[in-house]
Amino acid sequence: MDHPSDDHSHDPWAVRPRTGIGGLHLGMTRAEVAAQAGPLGPITYENDLGAGPGDLAALLQSFGDLISEEDIAATRGAMAEAAQLQQGMVLEHRRCGLVLTFQDGRLAEIMVPRDGPPIHMDGVALFAAPRIEAVAALSRALGDPPYCDGEHVAFQNAPLWLHGFMLGAPGFAPHPDRESAKEVSIALRAPGMRGVAEVEWERFRPLPLPA
Numbered sequence: 505m506d507h508p509s510d511d512h513s514h515d516p517w518a519v520r521p522r523t524g525i526g527g528l529h530l531g532m533t534r535a536e537v538a539a540q541a542g543p544l545g546p547i548t549y550e551n552d553l554g555a556g557p558g559d560l561a562a563l564l565q566s567f568g569d570l571i572s573e574e575d576i577a578a579t580r581g582a583m584a585e586a587a588q589l590q591q592g593m594v595l596e597h598r599r600c601g602l603v604l605t606f607q608d609g610r611l612a613e614i615m616v617p618r619d620g621p622p623i624h625m626d627g628v629a630l631f632a633a634p635r636i637e638a639v640a641a642l643s644r645a646l647g648d649p650p651y652c653d654g655e656h657v658a659f660q661n662a663p664l665w666l667h668g669f670m671l672g673a674p675g676f677a678p679h680p681d682r683e684s685a686k687e688v689s690i691a692l693r694a695p696g697m698r699g700v701a702e703v704e705w706e707r708f709r710p711l712p713l714p715a
Contacts, residue, residue: 516543519625521645521664521692525602525614530694532611534594537604543621545599553605553699554591590699605697612697618688630690635673639666640713651708658703663693670711 516526524530527540537544593612596604601620605613616623623630628641639657643650648659654677657666668688670676679685693700 516540517621517623519623519630519642519692521625521642522662524611524692525616525623528602528604528611528614530611530614530692533609534606534611537606537611543600544602547596548599549595549597551595553593553595593699607694607697610694612694613691615689615691618686620689623690631688635670636711636714639669639711642666643713650711650713651705652711653704653707653709657711658708660705663695663697663700665691665693667691 519525524532526543528537528544592608594606596606598604601617603613603615603617604611605615618631622632625641625645628638630638630641633641639650642664643659646659646662646664648661650657650659652658652670655668655671657669658664667690668679668684669690671679671684671688
């Protein structure tokens, strides 16, 4: 697969919000991603998302009487439905912190957690900078205004999702707990990625940016 050459490929953590990060490009094959193993580090966890729930009853056995047979059956059905939707999708965790999702053998999502690698764009460290400045940098690069529901940030014309990004920022609610703070992330997605929840745009409002 051919990819446009640019200077970002030499900086492993430079973000191109529509196409990738560093030498990673959405649409790459797993073999092409494996060639980026230097900055990414090895795979630390891998999951075939379409494999189904497996022996769910054994998995939930430790809960004893707290979970009924009906609950197990309902959970199995829901997981089987999700697995059907996620056929051909594989999740990889890399030592650098990135979480990569492949769809039909091609890179479909790059998820960067807050405590992952130091991603940046146009001189703005996206997790270290004030959150509104990071959103403004992404918005300028996309040419697309941001929308926010008080927690998450989304763009109507780009498959970019900033999870829990505005919690704790000035003028926004604090994180409700430590786990919420750990879950802050930025996800770059290929158009047409399966299994992604629809954005509930009625809950989102334009996010004012600094002049």
